Amino acid sequence: MVLYLTKAWLDEYRKMLNQSKDYKEAGKGWGVGWNGDFIFQIENIPVEKIAFESMPPNVAKELKGYVVNGIVYSYIRLKDGECLEARPIKDPNEVEVGFIQKGPYENWKKLTRGELDPTKALLTGKFKLQGDMAKVMRYSRAANIMAKIAANIKTEFPDEMYPKK
């Protein structure tokens, strides 16, 4: 099990994306000649409900370092069916990306559990997307595979694993 929002979770995600033959096929051409990198902006994280003191100290330190005003920014570099890099960043301005996908923590949780269809979630405003929308729609199969892969990660969520009593 890996803890959501951490570097370890993103490492696992990157590993699984790069192991997926389906993703390699569906993401072919993505980001070639243009910036296909993403920031996943996870908002409204219920920090008041998370018992950081119950976490292993290094994990608590890591999370506290990345959760800024209830937001975590995950930087995902994607090119030609491959995930080149995935890591949390403190400031979204420290990288240049082609796309930013924003949404509340609860919706990201549902997406990560496979309870939300990623395209439907965008169409109904559960997530907001900045960037070239037409490109995203053309690669909607890749987006769906990315969501499925996230749902296959054995994930623990900080507010559930370490709830404040």
Added chain:
Amino acid sequence: MWIITFPRTIVAGEDALEYLKEIEGKRALIVTDKVIRKLNYVEKVASYLKAVGFQVEVFDEVEPEPSMETIVKGAEFARNYNPDWFIGLGGGSCMDAAKAIWVVYERPDLAVDAINPLEKLGLRKKARLICIPTTSGTGSDATWATVITDVKERRKLELTCREMVADVTILDPELPKSMPPQLVADTGIDALTHAIEGYVSQWRNDFSDAFAIRAIQFIFKYLPIAYKNPDNTEAREKMHNAATMAGIAFSNSQVGIAHAMGHAFGAIFHVPHGRAVGVFLPYSIEYSKKEALQRYADIAREIDIRAETDEEAVEKLVKAVKSLSREVGEPLSIKEMGISREQIEKEFDELVVRAANSSCTFMNPRVPDVEDVKKLFNYAYEGRTIDF
């Protein structure tokens, strides 16, 4: 949460075209093709509009499977004329072209292939849209989608945007009267594919279900009659309505792998849309039943198929679809279309990649991976029953 979208006004039945006299505006642009123009439908539509003071212009350069170049040309034509109403008159190609031309007319900053459902386009600042289908199958008059061909890449772009749905749809049963039997069959099977795929799609909902089921019932009952007897007014009217109901159904739930495969296949081999998607329908049911047995069994029972089990009902549904296709002269395999194994082999990788990456594929109740898509094409080529 889901958003149900369909035309604000649907006018159906005898003399429905007369509703045009209710439209308020100054300049109408009829988007159509040369065949429709020869049938004098343009004059008929224009006469109603002129009767209430409209100026009318015609852009009749829409080709089957309209290209991005035609859309750009149409939008340029529109900019010079400055219409406040667009009238898409004809089959799916004309209505799809009208939608896309309207979007580019309103948003000249937008490339045709940039039409997408994720951003507000802000349409209806300059003009609105009326769709008048002359065939009974496409459903384009009721959907928020347009299919435009990228000729250079031999690729069909499935472009969607909720704002693109028509303000008014006019279903006059007089218009499809001139359809030759082959077109009745192609478009009717297209409507059936919309309705069945819309009923089992992953995005199905109570509203799409209602429209899909009624459309399926009508098509099984009336398509053979409309095919054999074009003068049967009831069959023609019910098929015309069924096509729009199927359009509402799939537009609000999406279609599946028969469309994904049909779009890829049609763009490469230039097979008419309805025939291209229809040939894959039985295979898509056989393949998808593992994940949607109950849904297909529901359809079977709604068309009075009697069966002891869901499995038996779905088997009989596949037979009923094949039998209907056969009755209206539609092919049941790629081979039957006269396409050789060599032709398929030459384009096979391209076909598979396009179908696998189509947005329709992952709306299917069972989402195939690339290997399964390959098998589906091979089985559909030979006409073999799906066993995987």
